[in-house]
Amino acid sequence: xTAPRARTTALAxxxxxxxxxxxxLLLLGWPLVKNALLSFQNLNMRQLILHLTEWNGVANYTExxxxxxxxxxxxxxxxxxxxxxxxxxxxxxxxxxxxxxLGKRMRLTLLIGLVLAWAMPPxxxxxxxxxxxxxxxxxxxxxxxxxxxxxxxDHNWLAxxxxxxxxxxxxxxWQSIPFVAINLYAATTTIPKELYEAAxxxxxxxxxxxxxxxxxxxxxxxxxxxxxxxIWVFKAFTQVFAINEGGPDRLTEILPVYAYIEGFGNQHFGxxxxxxxxxxxxxxALTAYYLRIVLKQxxxxx
Amino acid sequence: xxxxxxxASKASALRRVWPNALxxxxxxxxxxxxxxxxxxxxxxxxxxxxxxxxxxPVDFTFEHFRTAVTADNFWTLVxxxxxxxxxxxxxxxxxxxxxxxxxxxxRFRGRRGFIVAFMLAQMAPWEVMVIAIYLIVxxxxxxxxxxxxxxxxxxxxxxxxxxxLRGFVGAIPKDLEESAMVDGCSRPQAFxxxxxxxxxxxxxxTSLFGFITAWNEFPMVLILNKQAEAQTLxxxxxxxxxxxxxxxxxxxxxxSLFAVPILLLFLFLQRKAVSGLTAGAVKG
Numbered sequence: 001x002t003a004p005r006a007r008t009t010a011l012a013x014x015x016x017x018x019x020x021x022x023x024x025l026l027l028l029g030w031p032l033v034k035n036a037l038l039s040f041q042n043l044n045m046r047q048l049i050l051h052l053t054e055w056n057g058v059a060n061y062t063e064x065x066x067x068x069x070x071x072x073x074x075x076x077x078x079x080x081x082x083x084x085x086x087x088x089x090x091x092x093x094x095x096x097x098x099x100x101x102l103g104k105r106m107r108l109t110l111l112i113g114l115v116l117a118w119a120m121p122p123x124x125x126x127x128x129x130x131x132x133x134x135x136x137x138x139x140x141x142x143x144x145x146x147x148x149x150x151x152x153x154d155h156n157w158l159a160x161x162x163x164x165x166x167x168x169x170x171x172x173x174w175q176s177i178p179f180v181a182i183n184l185y186a187a188t189t190t191i192p193k194e195l196y197e198a199a200x201x202x203x204x205x206x207x208x209x210x211x212x213x214x215x216x217x218x219x220x221x222x223x224x225x226x227x228x229x230x231i232w233v234f235k236a237f238t239q240v241f242a243i244n245e246g247g248p249d250r251l252t253e254i255l256p257v258y259a260y261i262e263g264f265g266n267q268h269f270g271x272x273x274x275x276x277x278x279x280x281x282x283x284x285a286l287t288a289y290y291l292r293i294v295l296k297q298x299x300x301x302x
Numbered sequence: 303x304x305x306x307x308x309x310a311s312k313a314s315a316l317r318r319v320w321p322n323a324l325x326x327x328x329x330x331x332x333x334x335x336x337x338x339x340x341x342x343x344x345x346x347x348x349x350x351x352x353x354x355x356x357x358x359p360v361d362f363t364f365e366h367f368r369t370a371v372t373a374d375n376f377w378t379l380v381x382x383x384x385x386x387x388x389x390x391x392x393x394x395x396x397x398x399x400x401x402x403x404x405x406x407x408x409r410f411r412g413r414r415g416f417i418v419a420f421m422l423a424q425m426a427p428w429e430v431m432v433i434a435i436y437l438i439v440x441x442x443x444x445x446x447x448x449x450x451x452x453x454x455x456x457x458x459x460x461x462x463x464x465x466x467l468r469g470f471v472g473a474i475p476k477d478l479e480e481s482a483m484v485d486g487c488s489r490p491q492a493f494x495x496x497x498x499x500x501x502x503x504x505x506x507x508t509s510l511f512g513f514i515t516a517w518n519e520f521p522m523v524l525i526l527n528k529q530a531e532a533q534t535l536x537x538x539x540x541x542x543x544x545x546x547x548x549x550x551x552x553x554x555x556x557x558s559l560f561a562v563p564i565l566l567l568f569l570f571l572q573r574k575a576v577s578g579l580t581a582g583a584v585k586g
Contacts, residue, residue, distance in 0.1 A: 016404035017416060019397040020464055024419070027457035028426055035434035043437075095328065101321045110325045113332040119568035120336060121518045123536040124557040127543060128339045131550050137351050139338065174332065237429040238520040242540045256429045256521075263433040264525055276430040283427060295418055 038273035045267045060274035070258075070275065074282065077234065077254040080165065081286075084233045087173045089226055092180025097214075099185035111182065118178035126242040129171045133157040158244045161251035168243055168252070172236060180225055187221045188214065227290040234283055255279040339561070342554040343367065350551050366555035369546075373556075375530055375538075383517060383534040386448055390455035391512040394463045395505060397456075402467035403493065407476070417465070424461035428454075432525045439526055446532035455519060459512035466511075470504030471497065514564055535560050 041047075042056040064070050095114070099107055120128075133140050135156045144152035157163045191214065199209040237256040240246065246253035246261060253261060259279055263272010284291070342350055346363045349356040370376065404410075405417060439450045474497055482492040520536045527533050539560050543553045 010410070013404035013408040013410040013413075016400045016408075020401035020420075020460060021416075023397060023453075023457055023460060024423055027454060028423055031431050031434045031438060034438055035431060038434055038437065098321055098324060098328070102325055103322075106322050106325045110329050110332075113329040115568060116336045116565065117332040119514075119565050121514075121536070121561050121564050123518065123520055123539050124339070124561040125335065127539060127553055127557045128335045130543065131342065131554060132335060132338060134548075134550070137355075137550070139355050142355055174335070178332070231425060235427055235429045238518075241524075242520065256427075259430050260432065260521070260525070264436065269433055269437065272433045276433055279430045280427050295421070 035273050035276055038270055039277050041270045041273075043269040043273075048267070048269065056270070060271050061278075064271060064274050064278065070278075073253055073255055073258045077282075078286075080169075080254055081230060081233045084169055084172050084176075084236075085226060085229045087169070088176045088180060088229050088233075089222065091173065092177045092225075093184055093222070095177055095181035096184030096188070099181060100188045114178035114182060117174055118182075120175065122175065122238045123242055125171055125175060126239055129167055130158075130243065133167050159248055161248065164244050164248065164252045168236075168239055171239055171243075172233060176229060176232070180229070183225065184218065184221065187218055191217050223290065224294070227287055227294070230286055231283065234286065255282065336561075336565075339554050339557055342550055343558045345551065347551050366549075366551035367559070369549065369552040370542075370556040370559060373542075373546075373552075375533075378531050379533055379535050379538050382448060382532070383536075386451045386455060386534060387513055387516040389452045390459065390516045391509050393452070393456045394460045394512055395467075395509060398460055398463035398467050398508075399471075399501075399505075401464050402471050403497075405464075406468045406471035417468075420461045420464055424465065426458075426461075428458055429521050432521050435522065436525045446527050446529040448532070450526060451519075451523060451534070454522060455516040458519070459515050462511055463508050466508045467501070467504060470501055470508075474500050510567060513567060517564060 039060055040055055040057060042054040042059065046052070047054055095110075099110060102110065132138055135141065135154060140157075141152055141155055144155070155163075157167050195213045195217070196209055199213050204212060234254075235256055236254070237260070240252060240254055241257050241260070244252060246257045250261070255275070256279060259272050259275040262275055263269050341357075341359050343366050344362050344364075345356060345359040346361050346365065349359065349361065401416075405413060435450075435454065439445055442450075444450050478496050478500075479489075479492045482496045483489065487495060518536060519534075520540065523534050523537050524540075527537070539556055542556050543550075546552050
């Protein structure tokens with residue numbers, strides 16, 4: 001009588017986990033495996049329509065890794081991610097520290113502004129930025145013209161690589177600062193007051209108590225947030241694609257957009273899959289150091 | 303500090319003023335794009351294509367909203383977006399809750415491994431997996447259907463849902479459940495009668511993330527559903543300006559309609575989520 005009962009109890013956690021595990025294997029594991037398999041196939045329009053499977057070994061990889069395009073896009077992606085993440089972290093931290101200094105009413109006001117920018121759906125944000133930076137009747141050009149930059153009156157922001165990236169960066173930084181600032185502000189409220197008192201007793205000024213108390217206390221939070229922002233910006237397909245589809249002249253393609261346009265747009269599915277896999281590898285390499293620390297911490301805590 | 307008194311007081315006044323002044327400037331900067339979206343949506347076209355911007359809409363009009371709402375397939379797309387989002391969130395809550403209960407309350411071999419696996423799954427690079435997903439869905443003959451969108455969106459939010467709910471379940475004292483079982487409830491009964499009501503705020507705040515992710519998702523619907531009737535709102539918004547030939551009033555009206563549910567949900571659930579978290583802390 002007790003044996004079957006004990007067996008069901010022992011099985012219970014696995015039964016409860018079963019739906020989640022099955023979903024993960026089928027909907028996440030299988031696409032990843034499929035992606036790897038596709039990257040070793042010659043799969044273009046013809047093979048797609050005729051349902052042909054043509055294995056071609058590492059040909060896709062030699063072609064991708066041998067092309068200067070891939071390396072140019074990779075460098076661009078890393079530079080783009082780096083610039084965005086630095087801006088997000090520095091400005092987000094400053095806004096967070098400002099939140100901590102403000103009075104109650106002012107803080108609530110600024111928090112509402114931040115939450116609105118944060119909550120804005122990225123696609124809606126992209127259309128709004130296209131309108132703000134529109135060549136005709138765009139507010140930004142009007143303001144620049146009034147400030148004396150008359151050459152900007154009819155400027156087409158999406159015509160050059162640099163200015164397109166400038167608009168996308170402004171958009172991403174604007175939407176990402178709130179997350180950093182609000183969480184950083186929340187973290188500062190958990191710093192024990194005694195630490196500041198002790199620092200003051202030791203004769204520390206405002207700057208010294210900032211560097212000796214605030215910064216060390218916030219450091220783990222700052223590392224974790226930087227890591228998350230790297231992942232998010234590196235994969236920012238929606239914003240980059242929606243603003244100009246990687247243009248002008250494919251000059252603002254970052255890796256996810258490049259994989260999409262090569263693989264899906266140009267119907268080279270095998271090649272696109274190879275680029276996608278390499279993108280995942282690069283992302284892992286960029287975050288490996290931190291990923292290891294996080295996983296280790298988690299395991300210790302469990 | 304041996305500075306003259308007047309200079310010192312001037313300095314301290316300045317020190318009090320600049321954070322507030324900066325906060326006002328920042329507030330304006332963060333809100334302006336959102337404000338401009340709504341302002342443009344309500345302005346008559348004459349005020350939108352004006353040589354000098356009309357900063358505050360004086361003549362309100364619903365003309366642009368009418369254009370957006372009567373556009374081809376608008377209501378079909380609304381229905382698609384709502385269906386896909388709601389179902390994805392509901393499924394992930396159910397599946398996630400079952401797993402969260404096991405991970406929070408039971409001891410078994412492989413528990414750590416499962417948690418780490420779900421943490422990794424949370425970082426899945428969906429944006430670059432779309433080519434493989436396209437071929438899987440095509441081979442299953444399911445392109446232009448809402449079913450693949452629903453199940454993949456469910457998967458996108460499942461790891462976060464599951465891990466967050468695990469925290470909420472863990473915060474509920476075990477005694478509550480045990481005393482219910484002493485009173486004659488079975489374990490599933492104790493779960494439904496005792497734990498589920500206490501989890502309500504946790505379920506609410508967890509679903510916020512799911513709603514936002516599924517409602518906003520763009521790359522996957524872009525690649526899977528080319529057919530106009532099978533699309534969701536993000537795809538429609540992204541092409542609106544081109545389709546309507548730079549009709550900024552209607553474009554901003556469409557964006558407003560799309561953004562409002564999320565903005566409201568955010569402002570509303572943000573408070574709920576915080577109160578849910580603090581309530582959990584007090585109880586625990």
